[in-house]
Amino acid sequence: xxxxxxxxxxxxxxxxxxxxxxxxxxxxxxxxxxxxxxxxxxxxxxxxxxxxxxxxxxxxxxxxxxxxxxxxxxxxxxxxxxxxxxxxxxxxxxxxxxxxxxxxxxxxxxxxxxxxxxxxxxxxxxxxxxxxxxxxxxxxxxxxxxxxxxxxxxxxxxxxxxxxxxxxxxxxxxxxxxxxxxxxxxxxxxxxxxxxxxxxxxxxxxxxxxxxxxxxxxxxxxxxxxxxxxxxxxxxxxxxxxxxxxxxxxxxxxxxxxxx
Ligand SMILES: O=C(O)CCC(=O)C(=O)O
Numbered sequence: 547x548x549x550x551x552x553x554x555x556x557x558x559x560x561x562x563x564x565x566x567x568x569x570x571x572x573x574x575x576x577x578x579x580x581x582x583x584x585x586x587x588x589x590x591x592x593x594x595x596x597x598x599x600x601x602x603x604x605x606x607x608x609x610x611x612x613x614x615x616x617x618x619x620x621x622x623x624x625x626x627x628x629x630x631x632x633x634x635x636x637x638x639x640x641x642x643x644x645x646x647x648x649x650x651x652x653x654x655x656x657x658x659x660x661x662x663x664x665x666x667x668x669x670x671x672x673x674x675x676x677x678x679x680x681x682x683x684x685x686x687x688x689x690x691x692x693x694x695x696x697x698x699x700x701x702x703x704x705x706x707x708x709x710x711x712x713x714x715x716x717x718x719x720x721x722x723x724x725x726x727x728x729x730x731x732x733x734x735x736x737x738x739x740x741x742x743x744x745x746x747x748x749x750x751x752x753x754x755x756x757x758x759x760x761x762x763x764x765x766x767x768x769x770x771x772x773x774x775x776x777x778x779x780x781x782x783x784x785x786x787x788x789x790x791x792x793x794x795x796x797x798x799x800x801x802x803x804x805x806x
Contacts, residue, residue, distance in 0.1 A: 679776030
């Protein structure tokens, strides 16, 4: 085990890196189960919430699948790992950690811009949540190098005002970066170079993106969005007004840490 300490600070930089939380065996089992989900095999009989890639789509494109933990017991067990929950409680200085959403982001070797994930902050997609007490854990299920399209964070951007024009689905990172430079003349980008089983944690307000995977092996991240006791629901109208009712369902939204 190489990295034993927590590096960077969630409070100061808006992100941090945890040591290796998951064993190689558990990571490998989870990876196998996620591959089954990609192929459309749902062991629990339950479909994911959303698929942004279907069998037959571009094999070099990013594969994003929402709430894969519903489809497979091994994936569910993985994201509810006790040590993982304790680490998230510790880094966010919280009494409770509840997972309310997950995403698989599987990035095969890219062609052109096919592997780019645009600059965005997660909170922009969550009108039903307040901005406090919301974080994302990015679990590396492959060894992530600077060649494999790591997630990159804009250091200290969790205290920025919202920048318009940012979106995960934008592949044109260059024009997004021109927009970022118009609002902030200088900013520092840090890549999440992670060993398999290590975890990056970022605030819901931290800008992040990722570029092409130039390795032959896929770069795989299991993204876990979680709330703490400081998060508050916001009343909204429209199709997502009841989205967070699933917080009452421990299968969809498991509590993975509670201070004793
Ligand atoms: O895995 C990636 O490249 C992007 C992940 C992401 O946007 C996230 O963790 O919120």
